[in-house]
Amino acid sequence: MPQAGGTYHHGDLRAACLRAARELLEEDGSAALSLRAVARRAGVSPTAPYRHYADRDALVSAVAAQGYRELAEYLAAAHPSPTTPDELAAVAVAYVRFALDRPALFRVMFAEPCDPNSEERVAATAAISEYVRGVVGGAFPGADAEKLSTTVWALVHGLAFLHLDGKLDASTPDVVADQVRGAVHALFTAPAALSQVRA
Amino acid sequence: MPQAGGTYHHGDLRAACLRAARELLEEDGSAALSLRAVARRAGVSPTAPYRHYADRDALVSAVAAQGYRELAEYLAAAHPSPTTPDELAAVAVAYVRFALDRPALFRVMFAEPCDPNSEERVAATAAISEYVRGVVGGAFPGADAEKLSTTVWALVHGLAFLHLDGKLDASTPDVVADQVRGAVHALFTAPAALSQVRA
DNA sequence: CTTACAATGTATGCGGCGTTCACATTAAGG
């Protein structure tokens, strides 16, 4: 009886596992994200989570999928439908800030190959891809949305990862934001760049 | 006696561990990179590697450091001192190809925070940073080498990671190469982009 | 040549982890 006054059935162990996993992730990094630790934190026996997640990968994928959805919200909050380079840069800054605020989660989302066994995860990643393409395509209707969105996503994603790895100066949030804005503007204020990626 | 006719002393277990680790990495992914598996493959007792690596992280860092050095060679082989956008694009293509050819190694190199306890590793990463800055600075002497090199590195690094994660079309090497070239050209053929990042 | 020592590899053991399987408890529906 792991819970003092607890009932035998937890109620919503699935959600509790997800919450516990997120906490462990931010507290001790992804190495500490074990099914057993999650079970302990949820106040449940070591094998109880297997009723809700097939294996550790399934739990990790669920965490990642939740991360993708949160990222989408976070970007939308930065600007719902950016059109100018400035607005796009604001979204890019939000992307990098998201990564720096939740480093372990961001790594879980992108550091491993996306497990194709998790429908939830592939759906969430597809949604992010769609979002990026939609935003870039909306801002630059004449350009090849596919290529251009890939380019800008890669740029922002790369900045996020390099910052995460401590390869760049991330001393203050402002420094980071300026860096990101500068890089995005370099890409978007360039007529030659746009013509380069047109269909 | 793990080795049939083997001697008690291995001879060069340190190097053998590194080799075994690389093999395991490419065969079964980073999850299979355990000190015990390395020891098995080297034909040695499970704890023997501890004589040469303080812990698992130390071995991983050594593998990563070797990866950084190989990456530097690989880029230099693509073009020793690029100056034109075309030449820089060729180096960028090599960067992404390196990542796609050695996915597990590339992830080890970049997916976790760089362990500051490994002098070898920090030295190798610093060398890569220097290399990138030098190449970009040499190609565009007027620009702010710091900012510009960060931008182009992030772009290429992001492309590599997105490809690695299957988020982009990596059906054929040519498709990937075209994508990378297009993205780099978008950045470098833009006068406005360059003026944007000048000091 | 011997012998002491440092370097290198071995043996054993601990606790944690992922996972499986048999079993217990509970909720829900005929």
Add this chain to the structure above:
DNA sequence: CCTTAATGTGAACGCCGCATACATTGTAAG
């Protein structure tokens, strides 16, 4: 009420990282 499926428990297996004590061997000083 009683069956049945859902959910949680417990014990067990093999793998892992790692620490400790011990065995073997190269080396070099005496």
